[in-house]
Amino acid sequence: xxxxxxxxxxxxxLHRLHPLSKLIFSFGLCLACFLTQNHWLVLGVIVCxxxxxxxxxxxxxxxxxxxxLSKLSLLLFLAQVFFVRQGQIVLSLPLDIYITDQxxxxxxxxxxxxxxxxxxxxxxxxxxxxxxxxxxxxxxxLPYKYAFALTTAMRFIxxxxxxxxxxxxxxxxxxxxxxxxxxxxxxxxxxxLCLPLLLSSVRRIENSAIAxxxxxxxxxxxxxxxxxxxxxxxxxAVLGALVLILAAVGLxxxxx
Amino acid sequence: xxxxxxxxxxxxxxxxxxxxxISLHIGEGDFLGIIGPSGAGKSTLAFAVNxxxxxxFNGDFYGRVTVDGLDSLEAGPEALARRVGSVLQDxxxxxxxxxxEDEILFGLENFSLPRAQIxxxxxYALAAAGISDLRARAISSLSGGQKQKVAxxxxxxxxxxxxxxxxxxxxxxxxxxxxxxxxxxxxxxLHGVTIVVIEQKIMMxxxxxxxxxxxxxxxxxxxxxxxxxxxxPEKLEAAGVNIPRVATLAGKLRARGLYQGKTPLNIAQxxxxxxxxTKDAALG
Ligand SMILES: Nc1ncnc2c1ncn2[C@@H]1O[C@H](COP(=O)(O)OP(=O)(O)OP(=O)(O)O)[C@@H](O)[C@H]1O
Ligand SMILES: [Mg+2]
Numbered sequence: 001x002x003x004x005x006x007x008x009x010x011x012x013x014l015h016r017l018h019p020l021s022k023l024i025f026s027f028g029l030c031l032a033c034f035l036t037q038n039h040w041l042v043l044g045v046i047v048c049x050x051x052x053x054x055x056x057x058x059x060x061x062x063x064x065x066x067x068x069l070s071k072l073s074l075l076l077f078l079a080q081v082f083f084v085r086q087g088q089i090v091l092s093l094p095l096d097i098y099i100t101d102q103x104x105x106x107x108x109x110x111x112x113x114x115x116x117x118x119x120x121x122x123x124x125x126x127x128x129x130x131x132x133x134x135x136x137x138x139x140x141x142l143p144y145k146y147a148f149a150l151t152t153a154m155r156f157i158x159x160x161x162x163x164x165x166x167x168x169x170x171x172x173x174x175x176x177x178x179x180x181x182x183x184x185x186x187x188x189x190x191x192x193l194c195l196p197l198l199l200s201s202v203r204r205i206e207n208s209a210i211a212x213x214x215x216x217x218x219x220x221x222x223x224x225x226x227x228x229x230x231x232x233x234x235x236x237a238v239l240g241a242l243v244l245i246l247a248a249v250g251l252x253x254x255x256x
Numbered sequence: 257x258x259x260x261x262x263x264x265x266x267x268x269x270x271x272x273x274x275x276x277x278i279s280l281h282i283g284e285g286d287f288l289g290i291i292g293p294s295g296a297g298k299s300t301l302a303f304a305v306n307x308x309x310x311x312x313f314n315g316d317f318y319g320r321v322t323v324d325g326l327d328s329l330e331a332g333p334e335a336l337a338r339r340v341g342s343v344l345q346d347x348x349x350x351x352x353x354x355x356x357e358d359e360i361l362f363g364l365e366n367f368s369l370p371r372a373q374i375x376x377x378x379x380y381a382l383a384a385a386g387i388s389d390l391r392a393r394a395i396s397s398l399s400g401g402q403k404q405k406v407a408x409x410x411x412x413x414x415x416x417x418x419x420x421x422x423x424x425x426x427x428x429x430x431x432x433x434x435x436x437x438x439x440x441x442x443x444x445x446l447h448g449v450t451i452v453v454i455e456q457k458i459m460m461x462x463x464x465x466x467x468x469x470x471x472x473x474x475x476x477x478x479x480x481x482x483x484x485x486x487x488x489p490e491k492l493e494a495a496g497v498n499i500p501r502v503a504t505l506a507g508k509l510r511a512r513g514l515y516q517g518k519t520p521l522n523i524a525q526x527x528x529x530x531x532x533x534t535k536d537a538a539l540g
Contacts, residue, residue: 006394006397007395007396009355009394009397129353129354129355130352131354159348203346204346204349207344207346207349208350208352210312210344210350211349211351212352213337214340215337215352215366215414216334216338216367218334219334219367219368220365220368221368224366224368225365226365226371226374
């Protein structure tokens with residue numbers, strides 16, 4: 001069983017890319033989504049991400065993330081669409097509630113962007129080893145210590161999730177019912193569990209820091225890295241594709 | 257190799273002394289087992305050896321700890337880390353990489369091992385821990401026992417003079433536990449590595465360790481060669497240590513004057529003990 005943000009091992013074309021290319025490509029896609037106003041471009045990024053996931057052999061977890069995001073998106077969409085007052089009214093409801101074409105367009109773009117920004121990052125994190133990501137960040141000028149802290153912090157996110165579900169399982173075994181439909185009731189049950197979770201998390205983070213220290217983390221030198229990364233043709237292709245996408249966004253911006 | 261003199265320690269902010277006046281000498285090439293109930297301070301004692309106490313956790317530290325001639329207070333944790341390879345009790349949070357081979361590489365890189373040696377060290381450590389087939393696996397996909405072996409391999413790759421392991425078989429099945437102890441024993445015999453292992457499975461310690469230290473509520477209540485420590489079954493049981501039945505039997509036979517020898521640690525010795533104890537009975 002692999003959880004969210006866990007590394008998905010493999011030796012596909014995408015896995016073998018230079019970690020810096022993966023980083024730049026995924027953040028580049030996010031940037032493109034924020035810069036463009038074009039729904040189709042954002043949709044294109046989503047399709048492109050799913051294609052990447054398929055190439056990397058991780059379509060299933062990517063679709064799971066997409067499903068979860070879609071649920072959240074629906075909520076956000078509904079929360080937004082009624083608040084835009086400008087534009088032509090397309091649907092009018094009693095009590096002065098209505099939906100305009102601009103509202104529809106704005107909310108759609110918002111939700112599409114949310115999905116399009118999450119997927120590339122999710123895929124990048126799933127196919128990049130933490131040590132490679134750390135090394136890539138140091139190439140960008142971040143000191144090793146900070147880069148390591150950042151990637152380690154990321155690793156703790158799924159660990160929290162696991163711990164939370166463990167605590168909830170233990171409580172369920174004691175007769176606590178979490179599947180309550182009532183949101184407030186559910187929150188009341190979950191909130192008291194947050195303190196023990198926080199405490200055990202602090203312990204774990206401390207333990208990780210100790211483990212790193214005990215294995216010479218503090219004596220690491222600039223040239224201590226063993227792995228050598230080379231830019232290959234794949235990297236050129238991926239970065240080239242990114243340049244094209246950004247160029248399309250730019251053109252659309254000025255002429256669209 | 258390791259000298260602990262009159263060590264007392266209380267964690268910062270805590271009133272209670274977690275370690276109280278502990279004195280313990282561990283010679284080069286020794287194999288020491290530490291045993292005791294939960295909360296006795298075993299992990300804290302291990303932290304005092306690898307310098308985490310007092311360098312990481314500060315608190316009230318009295319006494320002196322020297323490791324390979326270095327005073328733990330004066331020497332930095334880095335100098336100690338080069339000498340002492342530690343496996344911590346919590347497995348999950350001490351693994352720092354995504355993939356098994358990266359985990360082993362981490363320490364090797366940090367200590368700037370020559371490039372030419374790195375590959376050999378990685379394969380050696382994986383083979384020694386019996387996990388060569390897990391090399392490219394994602395750590396998140398491993399079982400608790402497999403993770404434990406990865407943590408052990410990561411330390412073995414560094415070839416430290418001293419290996420300090422805090423309940424390294426806690427998540428392992430009996431077969432794998434035995435393998436871990438066999439590996440430790442081999443390192444100890446063939447390479448003279450000093451081994452200090454905290455372990456709840458007394459049978460493992462009886463079979464592989466040379467010396468035993470028993471802790472209870474921050475104090476060292478018994479320490480010595482395994483056979484000698486087993487001469488005090490009442491003390492051990494009072495400290496919540498489940499001693500082997502055969503040791504209890506040896507104690508009873510000794511009390512009745514039927515047996516004077518060492519406490520048997522394996523079947524052959526136990527058979528010999530029974531022969532001696534029943535010798536007179538058979539005649540009479
Ligand atoms: N970081 C800490 N800060 C404060 N107190 C601590 C800390 N770690 C441990 N203690 C306390 O020190 C005492 C000894 O703990 P320690 O972990 O050394 O015991 P242990 O013998 O290893 O137990 P176990 O068998 O459960 O691992 C306990 O009372 C514990 O609550
Ligand atoms: Mg402990």
